[in-house]
Amino acid sequence: MTITYVIEGREITDLDSFWRVIGEAVNGPGGSFGRNLDAFADCLGGGCGTPDDGDFTLEWRDHDLSRRALGHAETARQLRLRLGRAHASHHERLRAELARAEAGEGPTVFDQLVDIITEQAPGTLRLS
Secondary structure: OOOOEEEHHHHOHHHHHHHHHHHHHOOOOOOOEEEOHHHHHHHHHHOOOOOOOOOOOEEEEHHHHHHHOHHHHHHHHHHHHHHHHOOHHHHHHHHHHHHHOOOOOOOHHHHHHHHOOOOOOOOOOOOO
């Protein structure tokens, strides 16, 4: 039997709120499901609330609202945060990604999340 977890896109205003929404969708009120892209990918693999057999669906309602909230402005904000704590060897790449995001170009946080879900998760993504 497939389990469906509902992500309420209208509740997502930035990446931090996405972590809260996905955590509660999968693990109930106050639940956690990763707080960065790598942890999120790991959690999707099972053992963090999703079934180990991968028989689940993530239904992302009002995903267009999330797409805007997690667009280039939020991507630039996240890149600035990463740049502030990254090793110096990553600064050049992060600055280039930041310049693209500030210009409204390149993949967004929303795009990265969807890619992780569709490429690495054993479950299914349904955008509605």
